[in-house]
Amino acid sequence: MIDVCNLSKAFGDHLVLDGINERIEKGEKVVIVGPSGSGKSTFLRCLNLLEQPTGGEIFFEGQNITDPKTNINLIRRKMGMVFQQFNLFPHLTVKKNITLAPVTLGICSQQEADEKAMALLERIGLVEKANAYPRQLSGGQQQRIAIVRALAMNPDVMLFDEPTSALDPEMVGEVLEVMKELAQDGMTMVVVTHEMGFAREVATRVLFMDEGKIKEQAPPGEFFNNPQHPRLKEFLNKVL
């Protein structure tokens, strides 16, 4: 589904991604872990071109999205993204947050979008917040709504950029729960996170990034129980 060929990204002289090759298949749940500054968020943000790569190519469903002729807006409709800081639109109600993109892009009517939004809110148990504004909600509630806002576009893949890192500890669980349900429904997911429990439980594959490279990757059991690379061993010792 996503093919990354020799991807590199430099900010000035600083090389953040150093020739990454990776392939993500439909239905996979790929969790990316690594120390801060290892390039994992940048890698994720390159996948929908929120960061413009400085080298290499990315293919999504067979299309080269790094080609300037590709209409990236059409690609992004198929790639949902969830941010560390939620990034809900504070001037719009919860329902309007969810329906804005589908209605503006002419994918469905306001009424259809409203119905879909209510169904999605039902799923995460926040129907009664449909007409509230984001600032009236807790971080956990905001992040769950940010997830369904992305789902309202019917994406083929969901990208999560440290979705629980800005949350109070007691709210992490409710967000991970929604993500687990999403995984069970068969969504293709790429998740950058520090939640090792989530990686162990949900991932089909875990990638370890360090110094702009993928240093090791394995299914979670092997990854956590039998790490090979010395940097990964050191990292796991610190976080587990």
Next chain:
Amino acid sequence: MMNFLYGIWDSFYFSFFEAQRWKFYLGGLKNTLFMSVVACIIGVVIGLVLAILKVSANSLSKPRGRRTLGGWLIRVGSGFADLYTTVIRGTPLLVQLLILYYGVFKTAPKEYAMWVAGLSFGINSGAYVCEIIRAGIQSIDRGQTEAGRSLGLNARQTMQLVVLPQAVKNILPTIFNEFITLLKETSVAGYIALTDLTRAGDVVRSRVWTITPLVISGLIYLILVILLTKVQGVLERRLGASDRRL
């Protein structure tokens, strides 16, 4: 004490009601309002366009955005916007008005002088409005743009539906400040022989030989500014709806 008050009232009566002089102020007020409204509209249009050009140039993705025609146009436009704000903010309003009136529109019929003045004030205000709007747009977190774009909205839709509505709230207090300044700065229109509110007061002063007419003009400006401030307050409260917590 009473004599003093009677003196003030006499002077006011003489400067305002005697010989239907109030009509003179009213005429001046109309002209002041006309020029202010024309200038305000022109200023906001110019300011908005230039501000969006400046912001867009800053956020052009590299190297992708560089090669396209649109990217090139934005860069040229942004360069023009920089030049515009530098020149307009760097020279006095009165000089700009005189150049426009005696130079560019030298041959225009005199009855259009009011439009020339409105245009001149609008051109001037546009430079300030541009910087106000640019700052307002840039005060909105990058994450808002990223969220909009990640949902598939294009740059224009994201600006229009996500960024600008939020920026308006930050822009409002400063832009009303600019409107208030603009309203009062139209008083230089007297230099091109237009009878605005200031000029009207001064003409009456030359008849009655007291400063009371100027005080009357000043009071009318003050009332207008207070009204503008009230409008600002109403708008700010309305836009604040999403800030209220439960």
